[in-house]
Amino acid sequence: MTLKELQSDTHTWIKTYGVRYFSELTNMTLLTEEIGELARLVSRQYGEQSFKKEVSAEEIKKSIADEMADILFVLTCLANQMDVDLTSAMQTNFEKKTKRDATRHLSNDKLK
Numbered sequence: 300m301t302l303k304e305l306q307s308d309t310h311t312w313i314k315t316y317g318v319r320y321f322s323e324l325t326n327m328t329l330l331t332e333e334i335g336e337l338a339r340l341v342s343r344q345y346g347e348q349s350f351k352k353e354v355s356a357e358e359i360k361k362s363i364a365d366e367m368a369d370i371l372f373v374l375t376c377l378a379n380q381m382d383v384d385l386t387s388a389m390q391t392n393f394e395k396k397t398k399r400d401a402t403r404h405l406s407n408d409k410l411k
Contacts, residue, residue, distance in 0.1 A: 302385040309375040320380050330373045337366040 300308070313320055321329065340363050342348050378385050404410055 302389065305371070305375055306379055306385060309372060310379050313376065313379075320376055323377060323380050326373055326377050326380065330370065330377065333366060333369040333373055337363065337370060340366060 320326070340359065343350050344359050344363070375385070377383075378388075
């Protein structure tokens with residue numbers, strides 16, 4: 300699926316099942332909530348915190364993927380609402396990063 304298809308499919312889903320987009324402020328809050336849910340999982344899987352009960356590696360991977368998809372969905376809703384073409388935005392962002400960081404990371408001894 301391309302970013303353009305993602306934006307189109309998200310819009311179709313909203314109009315078919317979601318009735319309408321939530322306000323931009325509500326979606327921004329939902330995005331923050333979803334990021335927090337992902338952070339909780341990552342902190343328990345890769346950080347010092349532990350899960351309250353045993354969770355299989357497969358369950359954790361599935362949950363992390365689901366939270367990432369939730370984040371992408373809400374972010375796509377915001378892009379649609381704000382008339383942002385994510386394909387164009389990502390192309391521009393990669394160009395910016397490439398120009399800015401052309402040698403930065405390659406010459407960082409901490410990354411070697």
